[in-house]
Every structure is written in C-alpha cells, then in structure tokens.
Amino acid sequence: MTYGDKTAVDGLTLSVAEGSITAVLGPNGAGKTTTLETCEGYRRPQQGTVRVLGLDPIADRKQLLPRIGVMLQGQGAWSGVRAMEMLKHIARLHAHPLDVDSLAERLGLGECGRTPYRRLSGGQQQRLGLAMALVGRPELVFVDEPTAGMDPQGRRTTWELLRELRADGVTVVLTTHYLEEAEELADQVHIIDRGRMIASGSPLELTRGGATATVRLVVTKPFPPGARESLRAALGEDTEVTLLDERSMRVTGKADPTTLAKVSRWCEENDVLPESLTLGRRSLEDVFLDLTGGLLTEGVEHV
Numbered sequence: 394m395t396y397g398d399k400t401a402v403d404g405l406t407l408s409v410a411e412g413s414i415t416a417v418l419g420p421n422g423a424g425k426t427t428t429l430e431t432c433e434g435y436r437r438p439q440q441g442t443v444r445v446l447g448l449d450p451i452a453d454r455k456q457l458l459p460r461i462g463v464m465l466q467g468q469g470a471w472s473g474v475r476a477m478e479m480l481k482h483i484a485r486l487h488a489h490p491l492d493v494d495s496l497a498e499r500l501g502l503g504e505c506g507r508t509p510y511r512r513l514s515g516g517q518q519q520r521l522g523l524a525m526a527l528v529g530r531p532e533l534v535f536v537d538e539p540t541a542g543m544d545p546q547g548r549r550t551t552w553e554l555l556r557e558l559r560a561d562g563v564t565v566v567l568t569t570h571y572l573e574e575a576e577e578l579a580d581q582v583h584i585i586d587r588g589r590m591i592a593s594g595s596p597l598e599l600t601r602g603g604a605t606a607t608v609r610l611v612v613t614k615p616f617p618p619g620a621r622e623s624l625r626a627a628l629g630e631d632t633e634v635t636l637l638d639e640r641s642m643r644v645t646g647k648a649d650p651t652t653l654a655k656v657s658r659w660c661e662e663n664d665v666l667p668e669s670l671t672l673g674r675r676s677l678e679d680v681f682l683d684l685t686g687g688l689l690t691e692g693v694e695h696v
C-alpha cells in the first residue's frame with residue numbers, strides 16, 4: 394500500500410488463527426492502521442490479497458460486515474450524539490445485538506450515557522468505541538489501539554473483556570503501542586516496522602532465547618548524573634547498560650552472580666538504594682529494541 398510515493402505497507406504477509414488474540418505491534422507510522430483498514434475493507438489493496446473469514450473485504454462487503462466489529466482510531470461517532478444514543482443506534486443496525494445496558498455498564502459508560510460525544514473524555518470515547526465494535530456480537534473484531542488514553546482501570550477492564558471474547562471463540566486483532574498489552578493479551582504477536590514484518594511469534598517464542606539475559610535495576614530516587622557510564626565501567630566490556638527512565642536501568646549481558654554482585658556494589662559505592670534488582674528473561678520491549686534499534690514511541694508507557 395502506498396500513499397503517493399510513500400510506501401506504507403510493503404509485502405506484508407500474516408494470518409490470524411480463529412479464536413485467538415493477535416497483536417500487531419510497531420512504532421508510529423509502521424503501517425498498522427493501513428493494514429487493518431485494508432482488512433476492514435476501507436482500503437482496496439493496491440497489490441496482494443486479503444481474505445477475512447474467507448471473504449474479500451471489498452467484493453463481499455455485504456456478507457462480511459455483519460460478522461465483524463471494528464473499533465477505529467477516530468471512533469466514528471457524531472460530535473453531538475449522546476453516548477448511549479450512539480450505542481443504541483449501532484445496536485439497532487445488527488440482527489442479534491448484545492444487551493446495550495449491560496455492555497455499557499461493563500465498560501463503565503453508565504455514568505456518561507447522556508453526555509454528548511464531544512464532551513466525553515478520551516478514555517470514555519475509547520470505551521464507547523469498543524462497545525460499538527462489540528455490540529453486534531462479531532465473530533472477528535479489529536481494534537485499533539483499544540486502550541490508548543485509558544486509565545489503568547479502563548485498560549484492565551478492556552483486557553478482561555477481550556480475553557472473555559476469546560474464550561467465547563471470538564477472534565481479536567488489535568494494534569497497540571503498549572508492549573505490555575501485547576505481552577499480556579496476545580497469543581500471536583506480529584512486529585512491523587516501515588511496512589514490513591520484522592518478527593512474528595507468541596510472546597514466549599519472541600522473548601525466549603537471545604544470547605543474553607537482562608538485569609533490571611530500579612532505584613528509590615533518580616540516578617546521579619553519569620550513572621549509566623559509571624555502572625557500565627564497573628561491569629566491564631561485555632555489558633550493555635540502558636537508562637530506561639530516571640529511576641530504572643537495564644543491564645544486558647552475562648546474568649551470573651558476579652554481575653549481580655557488581656551491580657549491588659556499584660549501588661553501595663554510589664549511595665543508590667535499589668528498590669528492586671531483578672534478573673529476567675528478555676521482555677518484548679528488549680526484543681523490539683533489538684529488532685528496530687529504536688523506541689516504540691516517544692515515552693513507552695507501562696501499566
């Protein structure tokens with residue numbers, strides 16, 4: 394898929410198993426939304442083939458639409474419509490909708506049901522968007538960044554709901570910037586960058602292996618200036634030290650008792666009190682950084 398001379402999606406091949414949660418992960422502009430919109434039938438593929446539930450999203454649109462749910466990044470509600478009016482309207486377009494009141498209650502929309510769309514908070518708009526995608530009991534839902542802008546409570550509720558959908562046999566395809574979201578939820582993760590697939594697998598497959606292990610050091614107050622360089626010097630050549638934020642660092646290298654002892658000695662010498670020192674498998678974030686050599690977004694968020 395190209396926009397003018399800009400290539401947005403470049404020979405991407407992926408398939409999604411029925412009844413699973415698949416996360417499409419990538420930095421801004423990677424081509425996630427374009428990929429989803431092509432599957433949803435909003436964009437005609439310029440090359441290649443898309444089949445959704447065995448149907449062509451454009452030629453078979455009429456058959457496909459009642460069977461899929463779509464949560465857009467821009468949500469697609471009128472600015473003046475009240476939240477519950479919008480949800481009821483969408484419900485009436487479906488043959489066997491879910492009970493609107495209990496869905497709204499579940500998604501915490503009860504209190505803002507009479508609020509016009511434009512006055513809903515970003516997180517409430519997200520929740521309404523998700524409700525609109527689910528109310529028709531779809532077999533397959535596409536959710537574009539379902540929890541962007543949601544508070545931690547909203548994010549947990551959404552995760553629970555998506556897991557319940559999977560348990561009911563619904564297939565979920567989501568895009569996300571949140572590595573933790575992909576790690577928590579997805580059976581299958583596809584990491585894309587500049588329109589190309591750079592890695593695919595279950596979170597476990599993607600994080601397993603790798604020649605190195607990681608140690609995470611979280612401290613009680615911000616690190617002193619030059620801390621990264623000084624820790625690196627204390628650990629020696631084969632170790633990579635990354636400052637994750639002002640109070641946490643990741644040490645990648647040989648994970649043995651000597652490394653841990655050196656880290657804790659460095660803390661003592663630098664008057665830094667560790668809050669936690671954990672030895673772990675690589676996180677999806679580590680995999681992502683290795684593959685793309687860059688951050689997923691400015692300010693990767695953790696829940």
Ligand SMILES: Nc1ncnc2c1ncn2[C@@H]1O[C@H](COP(=O)(O)OP(=O)(O)OP(=O)(O)O)[C@@H](O)[C@H]1O
Binds near residue numbers: 396401419420421425
């Ligand atoms: N309508 C458009 N016209 C021109 N270029 C576009 C259009 N939509 C997307 N692009 C470009 O195509 C590329 C892929 O965009 P896309 O929105 O698919 O990425 P994304 O991975 O969903 O990004 P984000 O995480 O920021 O939502 C980007 O470089 C973007 O600037």
